[in-house]
Amino acid sequence: MYELRYDPQICEECETVDCLMRCQYINIDLEEAKKERQKIIAGQDSRVLHECATCYACEEYCPYDNHPFYLIVERQEQLETRPVPIPIVKQQIKMMGPRGQIVPQKVSAPVINMCFFPMLTGSIRGKLFEGASTIAGSDIFCNIMWLHFAKNSVIRERLPKMIDNITNYYLKDSGVDEVICFHDECYGAYTKLAPAFGIEVPFKTIHLYEYLTKRLWELKDHIKPVNEVVAYQRPCSNRLIPETQHWVDEIFELIGVVRPDREYDRENALCCATLIRAMQREELADEIQNKNIDDMQAVDAKYCVFNCPMCLMTLREMVEERGMTPIMMSDLCQIALGESLWG
Amino acid sequence: MEYAEILHRCFRCGYCKLPSSYQDLNCPSYLKFRFETYSPGGRMWLLREWLDGGIKTSERFQEILYSCTACGNCVEHCIFPKFKADLLNAFTAGRVELVDRGVLPRLVSRYFKAIYNYGNPYKLLKEERGKWAEGLDIEIYKDHEHLFYVGCAGSHDERGQKMTRAVASLMKRLDVSFGILGADEICDGNEVRVMGEEGLFEHLAKQNIETFQKAGVNKIITLSPHAYHAMKNYYPFFGGSFQVLHYTQILAGLIGKAGFTMPSKPLKVTFHDPCYLGRHNNDYFTPRVVLGAIPGVEIVEMDRSKVDSLCCGGGGGNFFTDILGGGPDSSSRVRAREAAETGAEVLAVACPKCAKMLDDAIKAEDMEEKLRVMDSAEILIERLVQANEENETATSVSR
């Protein structure tokens, strides 16, 4: 059930092996890349399965949308290469499991899906979110995170239930058929991950940034340009949905902030490194974080803007220490609308 | 007894006695008496034992219950999230039980009786109520935007009156539309409520609500945070929903815009948060905005401020009953010493009870030379006078 939609032939015929050649964490030449690719296809152990930082980027780099990253995760699980120590994986599986606390709730559009971050529902306020309903909790967690833990099996087991929960507890009886995903992870899970595993998603998903762009256009007269330089922390899950990237620039333009070119942004974005720490690769995590934050500082960013709450939690302190202000994208938009962040 | 079901859940861990920094005792009655029995945990355990009949009602037991100033430090710092909010409610319920059983300290019954008979604890006739306003040209409330509700201490206590006059004069000068009830004003009942006389509180609240409604009052400015608390949070239960503001909340928006000329000499001020504005209503910001808006005023914080503020000792009826009592370990004196340590010249207050308690404490500590208690209106008016004098001197010199 829920077979990965992966075509080995596409990979076998691929001459550029972008998935590995462009990888920021594995240093490899084309010849070796081809060999390692073959091993992965054949279900054999490969250095890639051990060195992969699970940053999702190869999903973006693959010109054929053939899901090279999902396959890597599939093989890591099958071959038990265990990127993360066993007890840590088990503990996370318990920690992030559905608690069965969901109760039916009438919602009305727009419905903002806050995923497993109920503590962020305070961000849903002000003119941007007038009349919005929020849904959140362990029982609607998108479960995409298991890609970092070599646990596609958990995705297969949990994601369909979550989709059912959203449909049956919230949307169906409310006559709503679309949710706005606050977080890239959910949007990526419902629009890319689920289809790749043949998991059906009966509702429509809208990216938060699309919604914000629309609202900002409507509220254009209220916008006071922020007039600051920002650095954007692109989360790993955005690698699954690069087509949403343009909204970031559009929003920044609307609210009057500048996102200067920097080395580790866009297709060369760096991971926040929390999951690299879970892999116990602390030195690599330190290196990535330092490179990333040095790079933000080099463009004199005033704000470091986040989409992912986990990236925010991970990098907040470091960003602050360097004199930048960490902020969620929606909060930054609220500043542009002259709204106080504390109500 | 209401809230009896939480009494056994106290672990007597003692976080309730302390501020966030743990630096010193922050529960006024425990600070003064030092027996564990006078701490919030002590009250929890004793109340339970008393309800179970293990200990009898005694003067000591009454003193333990009535020396609580209801300052809310225990609620703020108790580490049990599931019942901490009801700690003070439980102590109030204990006092309600004493009232119901008719076993009250003499000072407390006297207090209730005075309020019942006179509408104030000073046993003064109603004609005395508005006398503080003499010579200030303040109108009786008619169709003003606000009613200025002064309260008992602000109307009858000498120190309170001084503050009332300053606040009223300043509001006039800032063109705030307000009137007072004068002789028709009676006690707001906040202390009566906390001291457990629910019936009398209901009586006072209803009477006040009726008076306000008859006069067509919509917005109320209170001098005292105690009245502010009662009217804002309890009067709605009796059908009285008004927009209630503490006077600092009116001043905050106006002082900055007034463009007052101030004397050149800066003034170092430390602010003492009143419990009923701060911990009970979570407003630590406004009174600081008011002080900050007075040109030349520099605010220095005491170690214990905002949620960690040490109560002046006047709450829970202790302003009148003085069950908490004086002495070097009384919280008003400890607080006065703490204020002096900041090097401030003025200990700023926003409550007439705090003003009186801390004034007396400074006298008892013999610190009148270096520290004065003033409310923000008093500070502002004094500085206006000083600025005038400076100006006149400058003019006469230039002549």
Place this chain on the structure above:
Amino acid sequence: MKDVYQQLVSIVGPAYASNHPEERFFYSRDGGTMEPREPDFVVMPKTTDEVQQIMKLANEREIPVVPMGGGLVLSGLSRPLKGGIVLDMKRMNRILEVNETSRYVVVEAGASQGMLQAYLKKHHPKLKHSVPDAPPIATIAGNVLIHGSGHLSAMGGFHTDMLNGLEVVLPTGEMVRIGSCSTSPYWFSRFPLPDLSGLFLGWAGTTGVATKIAIKLYPNRPFNDVIIFVTEDPEIVPDVIHRLSGVAVAEDILAWMTPKPVWAHGFQMLNVNYGADSRRELTLKRDLLRESVSKYIDEKVGGFMPLPPDMKKRFLEAPASTLAVFADVNKGGGFEYVGGIMPIELFPEAYRKGLEVASKHAVTYSLGARIIGLGHCMMFFYAYAFNRADEADVKRAQQALEDTNGMVLEMGGIPWKAEAPAQKQIINKMHPPTYELMNRIRAVLDPKGIMNPGNWEVS
């Protein structure tokens, strides 16, 4: 007894001596499961001189005296088993001297942990003391005198190991100084003199009343971190502790095992706290700690939890305020624990047997272990919550505690700050001449047997 009360009043003043039922009720018990024992008087002295006067009076009239600090021991040690006077020491709470260079502080015996913490933070921000996980109102002296441990125990051992000196009032009323302060104006060490402090440490208040105490202070470093090692194999834990503590950079190592939240159930977590003077040093220390257990990480049977800085805050708090909240898990207002002091290698057995006892008595439990010194031993704790309003539940917890005390002794550990019944269990296992020596010492110090009688006694 009336005249005793009058005399106590004349010593401390009427405000600070009580024979009222309210105080007699409250001071008859603590937050644990032990049955109440009422004092006749509760007295709060302000000075050493007052303590001496009280002791002389008590000695003359043969009235039991029980000194009490925060009263937070939970095992009922400050209940007056034979009535008499409870000395609440918390009015003697001055911080007398901080020596920055030689890193020590002298305080009166009633000074609280929290007060010293705040005082150092304000006046000597580069220094700290080892804070136990008792609530901050706990006294410094009380904790040292019972052989406490805390947030610097992986560095400095038991709090008794951090003791520099004592001022004690003997049961007969004389005041003595112990340690360098007996011979020098400085409180720098207990040595090189004959170490008389042992006469007063671990005796449960049966040998005298401490009035002043000096303890060692430690660097308070500006950068601090905690890493949490997780495994589900208790058998490897002793070696993991041995390795982590052997690096000698940890300030505190604390194991915890609890059925709630669900993600903690079945795992053994080891918090390792450490500090540094720079970010770089902090990273180096982290790497050293990780390197020490790389064997287990490579084998994938253990690793460090990925925790963003925000989530670490509660693990960096001293004392951990969340610990006391365990008392309210079942809305019951109480817990008590057995702290078994034992060698590290007993961890797997101690853990398994703890689960067995908890399951047998169906008590809500929380287990853990604070590592003492560089893995020299540990204080393995078995905490059981109970509902104070339900007598049967209190009894059940009491029974579980008694079983646990027995189990700890049987394994080769020794219960810490043991309840009076557990003290008897210990004595039964003790080499008899040792107990005999204890009694001889007590007889010399306290000829009339007035100090916390009922403790360290067989019958």
